[in-house]
Structure formats: C-alpha cells, structure tokens
Amino acid sequence: MAIVDMSAREMAAAVRSRELSALEIVDAHLAEIDAHDHEVRAFLLVLGDEARRRASQIDAAIARGEEVGPLAGVPVAVKDNMALRGVETTCASRILAGWRPPYTATVLERIEAAGAVVIGKTNLDEFAMGSSTENSGFFATRNPVDTSRVPGGSSGGSAAAVAARFAPLALGSDTGGSIRQPASLCGVVGAKPTYGLVSRYGLIAFASSLDQIGPFARNVEDAAALLSVIAAHDAKDSTSLGAGFDASEIATGVRGMRIGVVEEMLDGVSPGVSSVLDSAIASLVEAGATVERVSVPAARFGLSAYYLIAPAEASSNLARFDGVRFGLRVEGEDITETYLRTRASGFGAEVKRRIMLGTYALSAGYYDALYGKAQQVRTLIARDFAAAYERFDALISPTSPTVAFRFGERSDPLSMYMSDVCTIPSNLAGHPGISVPFGAAEEGMPAGVQVLAPALGEATMFKVAMALEAAAAKQTVPAWRSAAAS
Numbered sequence: 001m002a003i004v005d006m007s008a009r010e011m012a013a014a015v016r017s018r019e020l021s022a023l024e025i026v027d028a029h030l031a032e033i034d035a036h037d038h039e040v041r042a043f044l045l046v047l048g049d050e051a052r053r054r055a056s057q058i059d060a061a062i063a064r065g066e067e068v069g070p071l072a073g074v075p076v077a078v079k080d081n082m083a084l085r086g087v088e089t090t091c092a093s094r095i096l097a098g099w100r101p102p103y104t105a106t107v108l109e110r111i112e113a114a115g116a117v118v119i120g121k122t123n124l125d126e127f128a129m130g131s132s133t134e135n136s137g138f139f140a141t142r143n144p145v146d147t148s149r150v151p152g153g154s155s156g157g158s159a160a161a162v163a164a165r166f167a168p169l170a171l172g173s174d175t176g177g178s179i180r181q182p183a184s185l186c187g188v189v190g191a192k193p194t195y196g197l198v199s200r201y202g203l204i205a206f207a208s209s210l211d212q213i214g215p216f217a218r219n220v221e222d223a224a225a226l227l228s229v230i231a232a233h234d235a236k237d238s239t240s241l242g243a244g245f246d247a248s249e250i251a252t253g254v255r256g257m258r259i260g261v262v263e264e265m266l267d268g269v270s271p272g273v274s275s276v277l278d279s280a281i282a283s284l285v286e287a288g289a290t291v292e293r294v295s296v297p298a299a300r301f302g303l304s305a306y307y308l309i310a311p312a313e314a315s316s317n318l319a320r321f322d323g324v325r326f327g328l329r330v331e332g333e334d335i336t337e338t339y340l341r342t343r344a345s346g347f348g349a350e351v352k353r354r355i356m357l358g359t360y361a362l363s364a365g366y367y368d369a370l371y372g373k374a375q376q377v378r379t380l381i382a383r384d385f386a387a388a389y390e391r392f393d394a395l396i397s398p399t400s401p402t403v404a405f406r407f408g409e410r411s412d413p414l415s416m417y418m419s420d421v422c423t424i425p426s427n428l429a430g431h432p433g434i435s436v437p438f439g440a441a442e443e444g445m446p447a448g449v450q451v452l453a454p455a456l457g458e459a460t461m462f463k464v465a466m467a468l469e470a471a472a473a474k475q476t477v478p479a480w481r482s483a484a485a486s
C-alpha cells in the first residue's frame, strides 16, 4: 500500500515500530502535494522544511527509545485560522497578509506534543465566512473529486487536503457547518465537537459563542483519534469544559439504539442526497437500531437566528483589525482615515456584508427586535433538541442538502447560506455533530450523513458514525480523479 493511502493510526504504528520513519511519511506527503496541489490548491502555505525537521526529531527520539505519542510522524493539515508562532497566519484575508502570530494555538501545541507534524496551512473562506472557499482573499480551492466543483467551506482546504491524500488528518473550525459541510462535499469524515470540548485559544475568532475546532480524516476512527488528542481542558479558554474524549469505546455497535431522523432537515434536499440518507437509515435498522422520524420544530429558524448572532459577534471580533496592530495598513490623512482605508481594502465583500449585518443587528433600537429575538430562538432550539434526546440517543440528517456545486453557481448569498441549513442548529445548541461519507449522490459526487448527539455525547455520535462507515464501505465511494488515473 502506498504510504499516503494508509490510515493515520497505521502511520503512527509504523513509525513507532520503526517500519517507516516519520521522515519517509512526511516526504511521501510532500511529494503528493508537489505533484497535485497545483490542481487542488488546498494549501496557502506548505511547511516543507519545518515538517521535515520535525519528522527527523521524532525519528531521533524513537532511536533514543523515548515515548513519542499516539500521532507520531502523522502529517496534519491545519486551517489557516489557527495561530502557529512565527508562521504567517492570514485567515485567507488580505488584511492579515504577512502577520506572524507571537503565540501558538493550544490545539497545535497538543497535536505536536502527540507527535503529529503540521505539514501546512490550508485555505478557507475569508475569516471562515462561506461555504465554498470562493470567499478566500487569495484563491479558491477545488474539490479533489471533481476539480470543476467547490470543496465546500469554510474549511475547504482542510477537507480537500485529506481527500487528496496530502495529509491523513486535518484540523478545521465549525461555526455553522464549516467542518461537516466540506467533509460531506469532499467525501471525508469531519466532526464538530461539543462547544467547549476543544480549546479555542489561538483560533482567530469569527463568532465566539459558536466556533469550535474539530478533526477531518478519511475514516471515523482516525477522526476520533485526533479528537481524543485535542479534547482537553485549557485554562487559556474561559469557555473550556473540564471534559476529555476517550476514543477507545466507539466500535461497539448500534444494536438497541434509538435514532431519530430530523424532519425539519429533509426539506429542499436533492433526490440523490435523499436516497443516500434512505440507504443510511436502512443500514442502521439492519445493524439493530430503531429509526423513527422526529420533529425539532425550532430548527427551522436556525438559519435566521444564526445570520443575526454570527454576524453580530463577528462585527465585534473583527473590530480589532484596524491597521494598527495586525497585518495590512493603508495610510490615510489621519488615524480615522487610516482605519477606513485599511478596512475598505483589507476585507472582502462577504466579510463587509457580515460586519454591516452584525453592526445593524446590535445597534440601539434594533437590538431587542433582532439580536435579542435570535437569542430567544437559540434557547428554543436547545429546548427542542433536549426534548428529542429524551426519546432518542442520536439524531441523523443529511449533512448538506446537495452535493458539491460548481464554481460561481451560488452567487447570491442566500443560496450559499442554505448549504448549512442542517448543520447550523447544532452550533446554536452547542451540541456535537459529525459527517460520514455514505457513497455517491448526483453525478457520482460524494454525500455525507450527519449524526447529532447531545452535549458531550461524542461517544454515542461516533458509534453511529462507525456503523454508517461499515455500511458505506459496501457502497461506491468516489476516488480522487488524479489518484484513480495514476
């Protein structure tokens, strides 16, 4: 088997047993990136020298008989909204071009301590606002399954990197679906943990009450392994929970489990994605679960509430990018004009739209009617999910209503926002969700099934995901074209 086709756990095992060196593994992935990233454009920055140096250190530690951690020698692609000390971090925004953070995100410290190797920083929609990577301030990433289509977003670069075998693992962030939706569109696994399970320290904030970092992988157990490394309390994040995640008990099956299909997430779903969900449901029944429809009524208002709350928080979080402390500075006659010019030329159209929406929603006279109401809807969504979880252990839905669309196809913002109609409710509730690839839908493109669970229900969520993956292995999983051709 080619190195780049191995699972992350197989790579780490081979490194620890000295069957393969960490350097061989890193070099195999760098060669793949070199050969194909000009087609995919997953990376904003490839950290070739740093990754090779780090791999050699791991090999040396192993030669000395030292303990090297569960992800020894495993390359990880990192969404470029996580700070890595001394390495340019832009959030795919021109306003941050050239900014080198003076500190490292907790998640990156944790994966490095586990022996993983950061292989590069991946592309995203500017400040994680979007569902296609077309909003990147630099260039769009292409879907490795069909390069005429988007990879989804905002973590499109991370999803594409894993699908294209540039890394077996990646980190993304999910505020309204930005891990799960690109995972679905690229045919990989992507999970958003419970809010507070993974530290946000060093994640450049979009909407702080919704943002959460999570794993991408090509199989469920690899995703669980990465989550178990990053899930931990962090005193540097005041919203961090005290919990961790144990990946050792996720393979026990779904026999006897009660699983609900969320009715509100079935509207507007394409025929291909619907039939993917139907066969997923059939496979869970066959595996011994009871599956029934359930209504989560307030989930219908998730998208509307999200597009008040997320822009409101973003308008406040993005106020710090003013040409004084970070990145770009466009001089004006005085300081006010410097702020205006810097922000006018540094932010892209979607980011400006969100700042305006958010500022409006928070302004005196509108606050109660807009932001206040959205917060009430958020409470209703949490309440309706709680009622559903009294009857069901987990819920399922499509991850996204359609397969990957073509570049430029969703030019009006609303049709783009609809990509996240099934993923947004769990961000508002703070619950975990995962997307598992389940074969192909329209035109042979991959489609994912979303599994939702209550707060800190990751173990249950992963069990259902494992059952789906086992059944999906019997379906045709689309291969990356270049890989298939070579």
Ligand code: GLN
Pocket (backbone or CB within 6 Å): 128, 129, 130, 131, 153, 154, 173, 174, 175, 176, 177, 178, 179, 206, 310, 417, 420
């Ligand atoms: N697509 C959604 C948005 O544009 C979600 C983004 C995200 O999860 N970061 O806001």
